[in-house]
Amino acid sequence: xxxxxxxxxxxxxxxxxxxxxxxxxxxxxxxxxxxxxxxxxxxxxxxxxxxxxxxxxxxxxxxxxxxxxxxxxxxxxxxxxxxxxxxxxxxxxxxxxxxxxxxxxxxxxxxxxxxxxxxxxxxxxxxxxxxxxxxxxxxxxxxxxxxxxxxxxxxxxxxxxxxxxxxxxxxxxxxxxxxxxxxxxxxxxxxxxxxxxxxxxxxxxxxxxxxxxxxxxxxxxxxxxxx
Amino acid sequence: xxxxxxxxxxxxxxxxxxxxxxxxxxxxxxxxxxxxxxx
Amino acid sequence: xxxxxxxxxxxxxxxxxxxxxxxxxxxxxxxxxxxxxxxxxxxxxxxxxxxxxxxxxxxxxxxxxxxxxxxxxxxxxxxxxxxxxxxxxxxxxxxxxxxxxxxxxxxxxxxxxxxxxxxxxxxxxxxxxxxxxxxxxxxxxxxxxxxxxxxxxxxxxxxxxxxxxxxxxxxxxxxxxxxxxxxxxxxxxxxxxxxxxxxxxxxxxxxxxxxxxxxxxxxxxxxxxxxxxxxxxxxxxxxxxxxxxxxxxxxxxxxxxxxxxxxxxxxxxxxxxxxxxxxxxxxxxxxxxxxxxx
Numbered sequence: 001x002x003x004x005x006x007x008x009x010x011x012x013x014x015x016x017x018x019x020x021x022x023x024x025x026x027x028x029x030x031x032x033x034x035x036x037x038x039x040x041x042x043x044x045x046x047x048x049x050x051x052x053x054x055x056x057x058x059x060x061x062x063x064x065x066x067x068x069x070x071x072x073x074x075x076x077x078x079x080x081x082x083x084x085x086x087x088x089x090x091x092x093x094x095x096x097x098x099x100x101x102x103x104x105x106x107x108x109x110x111x112x113x114x115x116x117x118x119x120x121x122x123x124x125x126x127x128x129x130x131x132x133x134x135x136x137x138x139x140x141x142x143x144x145x146x147x148x149x150x151x152x153x154x155x156x157x158x159x160x161x162x163x164x165x166x167x168x169x170x171x172x173x174x175x176x177x178x179x180x181x182x183x184x185x186x187x188x189x190x191x192x193x194x195x196x197x198x199x200x201x202x203x204x205x206x207x208x209x210x211x212x213x214x215x216x217x218x219x220x221x222x223x224x225x226x227x
Numbered sequence: 228x229x230x231x232x233x234x235x236x237x238x239x240x241x242x243x244x245x246x247x248x249x250x251x252x253x254x255x256x257x258x259x260x261x262x263x264x265x266x
Numbered sequence: 267x268x269x270x271x272x273x274x275x276x277x278x279x280x281x282x283x284x285x286x287x288x289x290x291x292x293x294x295x296x297x298x299x300x301x302x303x304x305x306x307x308x309x310x311x312x313x314x315x316x317x318x319x320x321x322x323x324x325x326x327x328x329x330x331x332x333x334x335x336x337x338x339x340x341x342x343x344x345x346x347x348x349x350x351x352x353x354x355x356x357x358x359x360x361x362x363x364x365x366x367x368x369x370x371x372x373x374x375x376x377x378x379x380x381x382x383x384x385x386x387x388x389x390x391x392x393x394x395x396x397x398x399x400x401x402x403x404x405x406x407x408x409x410x411x412x413x414x415x416x417x418x419x420x421x422x423x424x425x426x427x428x429x430x431x432x433x434x435x436x437x438x439x440x441x442x443x444x445x446x447x448x449x450x451x452x453x454x455x456x457x458x459x460x461x462x463x464x465x466x467x468x469x470x471x472x473x474x475x476x477x478x479x480x481x482x483x484x485x486x487x488x489x490x491x492x493x494x495x496x497x498x499x500x501x502x503x504x505x506x507x508x509x510x511x512x513x514x515x516x517x518x519x520x521x522x523x524x525x526x527x528x529x530x531x532x533x534x535x536x537x538x539x540x541x542x543x544x545x546x547x548x549x550x551x552x553x554x555x556x557x558x559x560x
Contacts, residue, residue, distance in 0.1 A: 149477075156470050160462040169457055170474065173450035174481050177488040204488060215480060219473045222331065225466075234305045234426040235286075238312070238419050242525075245415045249532055256536070259543055266550065 007092045011100030016107065018077070025073060029066040029112045036062040037116070037123055055124050056186030060179060062116070064146060067109050068168050071150035074101055075158055087224070094221040102144075102151040102216075109143050129192025138185045138198065141205040145178035145212065146171075152216040155223050174212075181205045271531070278524040285514075285521035293514040305427040306511075311519035312419040313445065315526050319413035320452060320479070325390055326397070326406040327475035330468060333399045346387045353383025403468040404537040406475060407459060410452050412530050416522075417449045444486045451478040 019025055040058050078084045087097055120126060128135065150171050157166035185201035289307035296303035332342040357380035360366040397405055424442055425435040436442065455478060459471045507515075 153474075156458070156474065157462075160458065162461060166458065166461060170454045173447055173454055174477055176447050177481065177484040180488045204484075208484060211480060211484070212477070215477055219331075219476070222469055223473060230426050230430045231302050231304055234423045235308060237422050237426065238308050241415060241419050241422065242529075245412075246529070246532075249529075249536060252536055252540075256539055256543060259547075263543070263546055263550065 005096070007096035008100045008103070011097060012103050015100065015104040019104070019108065025070045025108055026111060028069050029108070030115060032069050033062050033066040033112060033116050034119070036065055037120065041123060051124055053187060053191065055120070055126055056190055057183045058124075059117075059120055059186065060142070060182045063109065063113055063143070064172075064175075064179070066112055067105070067143075067146050067150060068171070070105055070108050070112075071147070071154045071171075072164050072167055074105060074151055074154045079158060084224070094224045095217050097224070098151065098155075098216065098220040102148050105147040105151055106144055109147060110139070113139055113143065126190065128190050130189040130198070132189065134189050134198050134202065135186065137202050138182060138189070138205065141202065141209055142178060142182035142185075144209050145182075145205060146175055148209070148213050148216055149174055152220065152223070155220070178205060178208045181208065271528070274524070275528060278521070278528055281517075281521040281524055285518040288514045288517050292510075294508060294510055299431050302427060302430045305423050307514055307518045309420060309423040309427060310515060311522045312416045312423065314519060315522050316413050316416035316420060316448075318523075319409045319416065319526065319530070320448065320482075322389075322393075323406050323409040323413060323452075323475055324479035325386075325393055326402045326409060327472035327479075329390075329394060329397070329402040330399060330406060330472045331476065333394075333402065343391075346390050350384040350387035354380050356380075400541070401538070403472070404534060404541065406468075406472060407537055408530050408533045410455055410459075410475070412526060412533060414449065414452050414456060415529075416526065417445065417452065420445055421449060440486065444482070447485045448482060451481060454478075 037058075040062070075084070078087075087094070150167065153170045153174075154167055157163050157170065160166045181201040181204045185198040185205070188196045188198040188201070285307075289304050293304060293307065295301060328342070332338045357376045360379070361376055393402065393405070421442075424445070428437065429435050455471060455474050458474055459467060462470060
């Protein structure tokens with residue numbers, strides 16, 4: 001029982017350590033997200049009252065695009081050093097590798113969100129009029145939704161031409177329910193209308209996460225051996 | 228009124244277009260089969 | 267078998283022509299929308315056909331994933347049978363428990379719950395019998411492609427109907443948006459198949475198809491809740507339909523189903539032929555060096 005989680009933990013730590021030293025993914029994600037924020041701010045006046053309505057969607061679009069940057073290089077390191085082949089041959093369960101990768105991506109994107117959120121608040125003069133603490137489950141559940149499917153599809157697109165395009169092409173349609181939930185929940189929390197509650201969207205996000213985490217775990221072994 | 232005819236025409240244009248792509252793919256395959264047979 | 271094709275083709279053409287005549291001339295003119303409403307007779311059958319084809323793709327993809335290993339195959343068979351039995355039993359249970367009866371959504375009949383499960387199971391086992399594992403994959407590609415074609419028709423005729431009736435080309439209401447997302451998911455499926463150069467493309471594509479199918483109810487549900495919070499134009503009357511219109515609708519659906527069947531058949535034959543050619547070419551490549559040495 002401890003063996004699979006041990007493998008997961010070890011792989012996760014390796015990835016975090018590697019990333020901490022090189023800061024590849026984090027830097028490119030940060031820069032990308034910042035660019036997106038600035039460009040969006042040109043398209044409308046971020047100080048107007050309506051922007052509070054739109055800000056939820058914007059923030060998540062920026063994070064989604066930035067996550068794709070990280071997701072694209074998830075498996076690149078493994079592919080370069082033939083680690084995947086070693087993994088296929090080893091008795092370690094494929095799911096441990098997947099979980100480690102997905103959790104690693106989750107940590108990276110959450111770090112990104114933690115860094116970017118103060119910037120968003122400053123640029124768009126955002127202030128949560130509703131229960132701000134609810135943003136935490138929205139952020140965690142929502143990021144996991146993007147990351148779990150993204151890691152899975154990144155593995156799927158490893159041997160495809162135009163790999164960098166394939167990932168968003170596969171990922172975006174599938175994540176639409178999660179995106180809708182995230183955006184709506186964020187909007188409800190920011191606007192703070194007492195008649196509305198984000199609880200329904202958080203539950204939907206949790207359902208989405210459960211369904212697709214199960215799906216990814218069930219099918220990852222197949223995908224790993226299919227490359 | 229015209230929207231109706233455009234819609235019907237578009238439907239058949241899409242279907243016929245797809246059938247044409249199928250026919251093109253068929254003829255290319257037949258060509259490959261001929262090449263293989265010659266070998 | 268092959269001789270049947272032209273005959274069926276002619277019959278289908280005749281049926282389609284009759285259906286067209288029905289839709290344009292015989293069907294009564296709608297009170298509020300006028301003649302434009304007749305787009306309905308092409309729009310709705312295309313949608314139903316597309317959904318059916320995507321559902322077949324889902325079943326074929328599951329079969330491809332599951333049948334490669336005898337263990338998972340057995341498990342899957344039992345899961346399908348259990349599903350069928352459970353839906354039947356559920357219908358009876360719902361009838362007996364008044365609270366559940368009240369919770370039943372509008373328009374959902376107990377008999378449809380009881381019969382849909384076994385029908386789905388029946389289709390699953392029929393596919394299993396008719397198609398080998400490799401052929402299931404060919405069927406998956408076929409149904410996905412033809413499904414996308416019919417879905418495209420839905421997305422094109424939809425706005426063409428909406429524009430004269432409501433004055434807008436597009437609205438982000440439940441049905442249009444979920445159909446668009448459905449179209450996107452299956453287009454991405456086809457793109458994956460085209461661009462993947464792995465030898466195991468069918469497996470990956472099948473996994474994607476299963477994901478897509480899981481996603482569809484979630485999409486529909488999330489957009490339904492999303493959009494019912496805002497005012498929106500209502501598509502198609504919620505209430506009853508004129509029986510003459512219903513007849514024309516069903517005739518058109520039958521005609522399009524026959525047409526879809528023939529198109530799928532052609533596409534399937536093309537796929538099988540393509541695979542045979544590829545196998546032969548692979549064999550040729552293996553045998554050639556020997557010939558060159560001689």
